[in-house]
Amino acid sequence: MxxxxxxxxxxxxxxxxxxxxxxxxxxxxxxxxxxxxxxxxxxxxxxxxxxxxxxxxxxxxxxxxxxxxxxxxxxxxxxxxxxxxxxxxxxxxxxxxxxxxxxxxxxxxxxxxxxKIGAAVRKGTPKPDISSVAALRQTLLNAKSVAYSASASGTYLSGELFPKLGVAERLKETGKRILSERVGAVVARGDAELGFQQVSELIYFKELDFLGTLPEEVQQTLxxxxxxxxxxxxxxxxxxxxxxxxxxxxxxxxxxxxxxxxxxxx
Known part of the structure; x- marks a missing residue:
């Protein structure tokens, strides 16, 4: 943290x-x-x-x-x-x-x-594993809803990472592209199970548990x-x-x- x-x-x-x-x-x-x-x-x-x-x-x-x-x-x-x-x-x-x-x-x-891009879940809910590429892929497949930004990090996730991990079709059903508010706010009120955004935009939500950053092999550093x-x-x-x-x-x-x-x- x-x-x-x-x-x-x-x-x-x-x-x-x-x-x-x-x-x-x-x-x-x-x-x-x-x-x-x-x-x-x-x-x-x-x-x-x-x-x-x-x-x-x-x-x-x-x-x-x-x-x-x-x-x-x-x-x-x-x-x-x-x-x-x-x-x-x-x-x-x-x-x-x-x-x-x-x-x-x-x-x-x-x-x-x-x-760097990180992930978070609502405090008190299960904490999925994103510590390796394989674990991240499985977490994305298992999640019922995944929120990501409409800005730079979300463009990378939806345009590059999800296809690379082979989860793009799944995310068409479960993914939520968030406009005009922070992903953390969406996860905090329970409108998404899992959220991805820049670390600096996630860590200030007391209602969230920060899971960590994406594995270095698939991280985007901006x-x-x-x-x-x-x-x-x-x-x-x-x-x-x-x-x-x-x-x-x-x-x-x-x-x-x-x-x-x-x-x-x-």
């Missing part, structure tokens, strides 16, 4: 100030930065943004959505509608798609963390990265925020939320 972060007020202040000093300030006047981030980085983001605002004097206006898919609140859908942002944080594949679509500045990618939005009037400040989120000063907080911090290095 991943530890949950406990940051005292004094430690939080020290973290924010150290990071700000290390990165330097880019603007004498306070600025507003509009950011949209996907689910996997959300918990780390929610803890770090108040520290950044306190240390920098800038204000961050936050939005949240899935890295991919056509749900109304997904990041691609919001860009397609013309919503305005300065910085976007999402899976590497999602970011590349936004670059190709002309929404994100080419070469502005800054990796923040690596993420980078979650920040990119500067084309046409932003706050590009320098947005880049400053991205450097803060990728810095060594915040690595322990990122790790505690179920992610592997990149700390500015890829």
């Amino acid at each position: 991943y530890p949950l972060p406990l940051i005292g007020r004094r430690a939080a202040l020290r973290l924010g100030l150290l990071a700000a000093l290390a990165l330097g300030q880019v603007a004498a006047l306070a600025a507003e930065i509009r950011v949209i981030t996907s689910g996997a980085f959300t918990e780390a983001y929610k803890q770090l943004i108040p520290l950044y605002e306190q240390a920098s004097g800038h204000t961050v206006i936050s939005s949240f959505g899935a890295s991919s898919g056509n749900a109304p609140d997904s990041i691609p859908s919001r860009f397609a509608r013309g919503e305005v942002f300065d910085l976007v944080i999402l899976s590497e594949t999602g970011l590349e798609a936004l670059v190709k679509a002309g929404h994100v500045v080419p070469g502005s990618r800054m990796d923040l963390a690596r993420s 980078y979650f990265s920040a990119g500067l939005v084309q046409g932003s009037r706050q590009a320098d400040v947005a880049a400053h925020l991205a450097r803060f989120l990728s810095s060594a000063a915040v690595a322990e907080t990122v790790r505690a939320t179920g992610l592997d911090p990149v700390a500015g290095k890829r």
